[in-house]
Structures are given as structure tokens and as C-alpha cells.
Amino acid sequence: MNSKPTQMNLLYTILFIGLSLNSCSQQKEEETKITPPPAVVLKDIFLADPTIFYNEGTYYLYGTTTGNTSLNGEGFQVYTSSDQKNWKGPVGAQGGLALKKGDAYGSQGFWAPQILKYNNQFYMIYTANENIAIATSDSPLGPFKNVSKEPLVAPVKQIDPFVFIDDDGKKYLYHVRLTNGNRIFVAELNDDLLSIKPETLTECIAAQLQWENTQNADWPVAEGPTVLKKDGLYYLIYSANDFRNPDYAVGYATSKSPLGPWKKSTTSPIISRNLIGENGTGHGDLFLDKDNQLQYVFHTHFSGTSEAPRKAAIIEMNFVKKENELLLEARKESFRFLKKN
Template sequence: MKKKFILLFLGLSLNSCSQQKDEEVTTTVPPTPTPVLKDIFLADPTIFYNEGTYYLYGTTTGNTPLNGEGFQVYTSTDQKNWKGPVGAQGGLALKKGEAFGSQGFWAPQILKYNNQFYMMYTANENIAVATSSSPLGPFRNTSKEPLAASVKQIDPFVFIDDDGKKYLYHVRLTNGNRIFVAELNDDLLSIKTETLTECIAAELQWENTQNANWPVAEGPTVLKKDGLYYLIYSANDFRNPEYAVGYATSKSPLGPWKKSTANPIISRNLLKINGPGHGDLFLDKDNQWQYVLHTHYSITNEAPRKAAIIEMNFIQKENELQLEAKKDSFRFLKN
């Protein structure tokens, strides 16, 4: 009888241990899967920083959602974790039908002026201006008219100098894509035509690697440092793998401009990625210059183009202050 009791006790103990192990297995919480981040497909990108938030805009590209419907916007507080599109109109900050343009919504720029947010942009190969009370939109152009011009014009960039004068850098389609500048009137809706001046044309070998009859210089963005103006631009057709970025300097916002001997400062040779270019330079919350740009999708496909970012620094070299891209900082933007 004693042996039977011992065996029964052992059986119950083993059964209890087995049940406890089963319970431990079934209650184990599986590890949280790492979220898969996806590339952000935007061309001609720009980043606007306002009150702790970065806003990313650009040209929709390839067969992506909302393509041709306006301008998407993404947001981030650290430039690494992006949310969006989060524009006020179904992801769009500017929506077709509520501002000038029916097609070809390209190359937006955002600025804050007189307590309003302005979007300078291209549509129908013309430059237009829309306004909003929020960087998320909705941006609207009540007149639904572009800036008056005798030729087609694209790629606007507004620079406001220390003296308050405003300048519109842009591309005019005349014997190639050529970069011009003109002083803007205070309403930002028209230029002082007597100040219109050509800045940059694609004339060097790196700027026209295919010897095209229509050479391309485009995507201007401008900054001022130590009394010198830096005009950053892209050259070659954007579909060309050799699309690249260079810069020129001047002592005046109207030029004349001297191209850097260090050009191109961003290229396929530097990044080992096709088609880097057409972006915007901005100062982040840590006072670090950053250049947001696009690249080709892959070695074989140009579209959809991908948004990326790279740090820019000023270095003293060859008796001048040169602008240089920090190769190791390059990364694609993802959400």
C-alpha cells in the first residue's frame, strides 16, 4: 500500500511539472516584429523645418498613389522616422483643382512670410504661388493664375536677403533649361522685370555628358554665408544616370556667378547610385546643413525616384570656402 502511494505521488508530481511547462510555453509572448520601412518615392524634394517638425514635399513619381494630383507632405521630428502622406486633403498639401494647374505638379518650395505659409511650385510648365495657414495645407491660389512670363518657367526658389529684398531663382526654358533670377515684389506674386538676369547655363562637360542639343541646368537653391552667395544646382537630364549637383558663388544675389572647380559635388561617382540631384538645402535644428535630393530607383530604372538626404559642410580648401557633401551621411528617407 505504501509503494502504491509513493508511485501515485510521483505520478502526480511529474504530471504537475509537465502541466506547468505547457502553461509556460503557451503564455510566452512572441517578440514584436521589426516594422518594415519603405522608401519614400518623391522627386525634386524639399524639406521645410518649422517649430520642431520637418515637412517633406516633392514631385510624385512613377505609378505611385496621388501621382499628378498635387503635392504630398510627410512629417518627422528627427528626419529618420517619417509619417505620411499627412496633407490636409487626403495626404495632399496642395490638391489639383484648388490652385493653379492641371498637370505637371513639380518642384515645390515652402517658406513662411508675413505669418503665412507660401508654396512656390510648378504646374503646366509655369510657376505659381499658393498660401495656407498650415504647412500641411490646404494650399490655395485664389486667382488660379501663374506668374506672368513670356516663356515657360519651372523650379522656383525664393531667397530673402538680409536687407529684406526677395529674389526668385527659377528655370526658363529657352535654348535649354537655364537658371535665371529676378527680384520679387513684396507680394511674392510678380517680379521686377528690369532685374531679370541669367545665372547658370549647362556649358561644361559634366553638365552635359550626353552632348544634348537642349542642355539642362535646373533645381536652384541659394544660401548666403560670410557675405558670399552660393547657388546650388543640378545638371544633365534627370533621366541621365550622370545627373549631378554643383554650385556657383557670387558677391551679389544677381551675379555674376563663378562655378566651383570642385563640381560636381554630388554625383554617381561619389554615391555609386544613379541620378542623384535636384534637391534643396536647409539648416536643421542642430544647425547642420542638409541637402535633400532624389535618385533613380535602380541601376536599370529611373522611376519611381527615391528621396534621400546628405549632410553638407563648408571646408577651407584652395584658399576658398568650399561646399562639400559628406558621403558617409547619405541615406534614403523611409516611412
């Protein structure tokens, strides 16, 4: 009478052990599986008036420090990247700074740097205390220093410098003078890059068109010049409107001479909120990447309702021939914000 229950109990016991072993095996398999690392979340880079300098396989990103940071007002940060997509930094030689207050001219208002390599030395041309100064370094990471701690001599306040070296070796300083508005001027530089030839000083651009002063301000703004030469023609790219204005935008003018006169393009603005859907698009710099593609790095407002902190962004630029005229255009689809790890 007890044989059947005993056999049934034995069967249940074997079945239970089998299920338990299977469950333990599955658990061990789950435990031994390699858990994928969490996805890396890239963060916006908060820099205004940005510039990118390419040297020996590395991109160096500089700009006006913006946002809540302990480095704000202390000099110029620098970020690095090998592909323009993943940026590291700030990685400047002095606590993230490529130029640190105290090593060069200036105590405040460190704005709009430009980097160039000349005679095996790296030069940083920048604004501080609403004056233009030049510092040097043996490395793009700094430290950039200005031993004299003196700015370029000028009778007025001046900002937003850009040095252009022509095919014949002549050097030109494009910059903004604060006189009846922000106006773009140019002057030939002496070979030491430390002073201009006053007799060559010439006004280039003033904000006079409707798109350049959408708020009808008494102090119109044209600023952030950068220059390149293409097929014998000089292209001066600039920004107009106050940087806090959502209509801050980028246009350009052309000339047959680095000193002008300049003819404004009828296709301006070529970068604006109408093109990319972001407010405050402007004040950047042109550069050629490792594939010889022309790029423009610039800043935008933080959001549709807040100007600060401004964000660094990039867009491809191309020359397009239309009706025997070589036009400069921005490729909308290439626009993106620069990100750091």
C-alpha cells in the same frame, strides 16, 4: 511476490506525474511570456524634386509625386517627422495633399515645390503646366490655394522656382527658363511675391561643362536651383544632365551678388553616383535642421536599371576651408534614404 512490482509501478506513476506537472508548468510559463511585437518595416518614400521645411519642431517633406499612386498628378503630398528618420504620411489637409488640383493654378505637371514662411503666412512656390505659381495657406499641411489661379507672367515656359530672401529684405526668384536648354535665371521679386522686376532678370547658369552634359545632348540641362548665403558669399546649388541620365548630379557656383556673375566650383559635382553609388542623384533643397546642421534633400533613381519611381534621400553638407576658399562638401557617410512607417 506482488510487492516489488507494485512499488515499482507506484514509483513510475509518481515520476510520470512529476514530469507531467513540470511540462505543464513550462508550457504555462511559455504561454504567459510577452510576445515581442513584429519589427516595423520602414518603406521608401517615392518623391522627386523634394524639399524639407522645418517649422516649430516638425519637418515637412514635399516633392513631385512619383510612382504608382492615386495622388499622382493631383497636387503635392506632404509627410511629417520630428526626427527626419521616421516619416508619417502623406498627411496633407486634403486626402494627403497639401495643395490639391483645382484649388490653385495648374491642371498637370505639379513639380518641384518650395515652402517658406513670410509675414505669418505659408507660401508654396511651385511648377504646374510648365509655369511658376504661388499659393498660400495658414498651415504647412495646407490647403494651399491660389485664388487668381494664374501663374507668374513670363514670355517662355519656366520651372523649378526657389525664392531667396536676402539680409536686406530683398527677395529673389531663382528659376529655370526653357530656352535653348534648361537655363537658370534670377530676378528680383516684388514684395507681394506675385511678380518680378523684369529689368533685374539675369541668366545665372547654363550647362556647359563636361560633367553637366555627359550625353552631349542638344538640349543641355541645368536646373533645380537653391541658394544660401555664407560669410557674404552667395552659393547657388544646382543639378545638371537630364534627370533620367544616371549621371544626373549636383554642383554649385558662387557669387558676391545675388544677381551674379557666378563662378562654378572646380570641385563640382559634389553629389553624384560616384560619391554615393546611386544613379540619378539630384534636384533637391538645402535646409538647416534643429541642430543647425546643413542638410540637402534630393532624389535618386529607383535602382541601377530603372529611373522611376524616384526615391527621396538626404545627406549632410558642410563648409570646408581649403587654401583660403570656403568649399561646400557633402558627407558621404551621412547619406540615407528617407523612410516612412
